[in-house]
Each structure stands twice: as structure tokens, then as C-alpha cells.
Amino acid sequence: MASPDGRVDLRSDTVTRPTSEMRRAMAAAEVGDDVYGEDPTVNRLEALAAERTGTDAALFVPSGTMANQIALRLHGRPGTEALCGERAHVMRFEMAGAAANAGIQLHGLADEAGCFGGADVARAVEASGYHRPAVSLVTIENTCQAAGGRPWRVGEVEDVAAAASRAGVPLHCDGARIFNAAVALDVDVSALTGPCDTVMFCVSKGLGAPIGSLLCGSREAIAEARVERRRLGGGMRQAGVIAAAGIVAIETAVDRLADDHRRARRLAEVVSDLWPGSVDPAAVETNMVCCAAATLPEKLLGALGERGVLAGMLDPATVRFVTHRDVDDADLDRAFEALRDIALEMA
Numbered sequence: 001m002a003s004p005d006g007r008v009d010l011r012s013d014t015v016t017r018p019t020s021e022m023r024r025a026m027a028a029a030e031v032g033d034d035v036y037g038e039d040p041t042v043n044r045l046e047a048l049a050a051e052r053t054g055t056d057a058a059l060f061v062p063s064g065t066m067a068n069q070i071a072l073r074l075h076g077r078p079g080t081e082a083l084c085g086e087r088a089h090v091m092r093f094e095m096a097g098a099a100a101n102a103g104i105q106l107h108g109l110a111d112e113a114g115c116f117g118g119a120d121v122a123r124a125v126e127a128s129g130y131h132r133p134a135v136s137l138v139t140i141e142n143t144c145q146a147a148g149g150r151p152w153r154v155g156e157v158e159d160v161a162a163a164a165s166r167a168g169v170p171l172h173c174d175g176a177r178i179f180n181a182a183v184a185l186d187v188d189v190s191a192l193t194g195p196c197d198t199v200m201f202c203v204s205k206g207l208g209a210p211i212g213s214l215l216c217g218s219r220e221a222i223a224e225a226r227v228e229r230r231r232l233g234g235g236m237r238q239a240g241v242i243a244a245a246g247i248v249a250i251e252t253a254v255d256r257l258a259d260d261h262r263r264a265r266r267l268a269e270v271v272s273d274l275w276p277g278s279v280d281p282a283a284v285e286t287n288m289v290c291c292a293a294a295t296l297p298e299k300l301l302g303a304l305g306e307r308g309v310l311a312g313m314l315d316p317a318t319v320r321f322v323t324h325r326d327v328d329d330a331d332l333d334r335a336f337e338a339l340r341d342i343a344l345e346m347a
């Protein structure tokens with residue numbers, strides 16, 4: 001089901017539009033003032049998020065960025081460092097929010113493989129000291145979008161969590177797409193969130209809701225997060241109208257993420273057949289296909305756009321395609337036709 005203007009939009013899973021079931025739930029949502037904690041639909045969404053992630057409590061916030069920023073403020077001490085993947089969203093795409101909002105510096109660890117290990121955390125902590133800032137937090141990104149949506153395995157999360165715990169610092173997970181990780185690895189999402197102190201996930205990405213993310217953690221952390229949300233201007237009032245779609249997303253959209261993963265793999269196979277070396281299809285485990293731009297025709301995105309297919313640049317070296325619920329098999333076939341046509345034309 002292409003977008004209303006007929007284009008096949010593979011730029012991001014954030015472009016998904018709410019389903020009719022979500023729209024019905026939104027129209028019928030019971031609401032109250034959530035800043036007073038009185039919106040029953042928001043409360044239901046937060047309880048559901050906590051239950052699914054195996055945490056005590058959750059907080060509904062407008063965006064994944066705000067959830068990450070709240071986590072940085074909760075855990076990070078001003079004048080210290082948070083360790084994260086060097087290509088993490090929190091490092092690259094949050095407008096230096098760590099410095100502006102939390103007074104902390106981000107310390108990027110090599111994440112070429114899509115993750116880093118407990119030994120990397122231990123080394124960075126050991127290197128801190130009199131001449132170098134202390135480490136007050138570790139963050140991971142699951143799935144890791146810069147590594148083509150690679151999911152962190154349970155053992156990898158546990159390894160980093162153990163190192164963080166040995167260093168006496170908390171672990172936050174940017175789990176914008178943690179349900180993609182859980183589906184791809186065929187594990188309960190709580191196995192991936194359990195080792196972390198706080199976890200955020202988005203209902204507004206592959207799960208298809210229009211707006212919102214949940215920050216999950218201990219009762220104390222989430223009580224504090226509620227204050228931070230207010231401080232950042234994220235307190236919403238009758239937010240049940242959007243939370244209702246989030247509930248439908250969590251209850252109905254998780255299993256179907258496997259379709260997006262299957263389609264991403266097919267897409268990677270086609271791109272790699274047309275331009276060998278551009279992407280390794282076997283490494284595509286979730287809904288992202290990240291291709292080496294240098295191996296693709298220079299004007300690929302423009303030529304795709306002329307044929308009604310949208311893709312994007314993750315960074316100057318990487319062309320990214322993302323599959324999601326608003327791209328079905330017929331849309332994908334259209335994208336393949338456009339890619340083959342361009343390959344012939346530019347050969």
C-alpha cells in the first residue's frame with residue numbers, strides 16, 4: 001500500500017500512517033489530563049509498555065529523542081561522559097542534546113559490528129581518571145541503525161550490562177526498534193530490556209502509531225523522568241487520543257514486523273545483485289538496508305524519485321532503504337522494477 005500520492009516510500013519506518021483500527025481507537029479514547037496522571041488511556045499504555053518490557057513503570061513522551069534526553073538527564077552527571085556507539089542516534093542525530101540538556105559529553109565506542117562489548121566499556125572506564133572525565137552512563141542502541149538495523153543479542157546486552165554494573169554506572173537502551181530486535185532474534189523483548197536500567201522504545205516507527213515513545217524503568221526512575229519530561233516541556237494533556245494508537249500498535253503490530261524483515265532481505269538481494277558489494281543480504285536481519293553509496297550510481301536517489309520510489313542517505317557514505325507496514329510486496333516489486341531500470345540505464 002503505497003503512500004496516498006502513489007510513491008513507494010522507503011526513507012524510514014517513521015512514515016507509516018495510522019491504521020483504521022488505530023484511528024477508531026483514537027476517536028473513541030477515554031481521556032483526562034495526563035499532567036495530573038488522569039488520562040486513563042495514557043495510563044493503560046504506560047502499564048502495557050512496562051508489562052511488555054518487564055519493568056516497573058513507563059512514561060509516555062512525544063518522541064524517542066525526548067525519551068533518550070530524559071534518560072541522559074536521569075543518569076548522567078554534568079561534567080561526565082556517557083559511553084555510546086560512535087554512530088548512535090544519541091551521538092549523531094539529537095542536536096548535541098547530551099551537552100545542552102544534560103551537561104554531559106558523549107564518548108563514542110567503535111560500533112562497526114553494530115555493537116560494542118563489555119571489554120570496551122571496561123577499557124573506557126579504566127582510562128577515565130584524574131586527566132579524563134569520569135563515566136556516569138552507558139547507552140546502547142538496539143537495533144543499531146548505522147549497522148543496518150543489526151539487533152544486539154541477549155548475551156551482548158548482558159555483557160555490556162555486567163561491565164556497566166562492575167563500573168557502578170547505569171545502562172540505558174535506545175530501543176527505538178527493540179521490538180524489531182526481539183522479533184528478528186525470536187526472543188521475548190523483556191530478555192533484551194531486562195539487563196538495562198532504562199529502555200526507551202518508539203510506537204511511532206515500525207509499530208505504526210502516529211506519535212510517541214515510552215521510557216521504561218524502575219518506579220523511582222520513572223517518577224523522576226516524569227519531572228524531567230515536564231522540565232523539557234513534554235507534559236501533554238488529553239494525550240489519550242494518541243496513546244490509544246500506541247496501545248493498538250503494541251497489541252497488534254509486533255508479529256508483523258517479520259514481514260518487514262523478510263522484505264528488507266529481498267530488497268538487499270536485489271540491490272546486491274545489481275551492484276555487487278553494495279550490501280551483504282545475509283547481514284540484513286531487521287527492516288533496514290544500508291548500502292555503500294560509493295558502489296551505487298551517483299544519482300540513484302534522484303533517479304528513484306523520478307520513478308516514484310523514495311530512499312534516503314543515512315550519512316554521506318550510506319544509502320538507506322527501510323521497509324515498514326506501508327510498503328507491501330506489490331510496492332516492493334515497483335521498487336525493484338525502478339532499480340533494475342536505473343541499473344540498465346546507467347550501465
Ligand SMILES: Cc1ncc(COP(=O)(O)O)c(C=O)c1O
Binds near residue numbers: 145
Ligand atoms: C535509533 C533511534 N533512536 C532514537 C530516535 C528518535 O526518535 P524520534 O524521531 O521519535 O525523536 C530515532 C529516530 O529515528 C532512532 O532511529
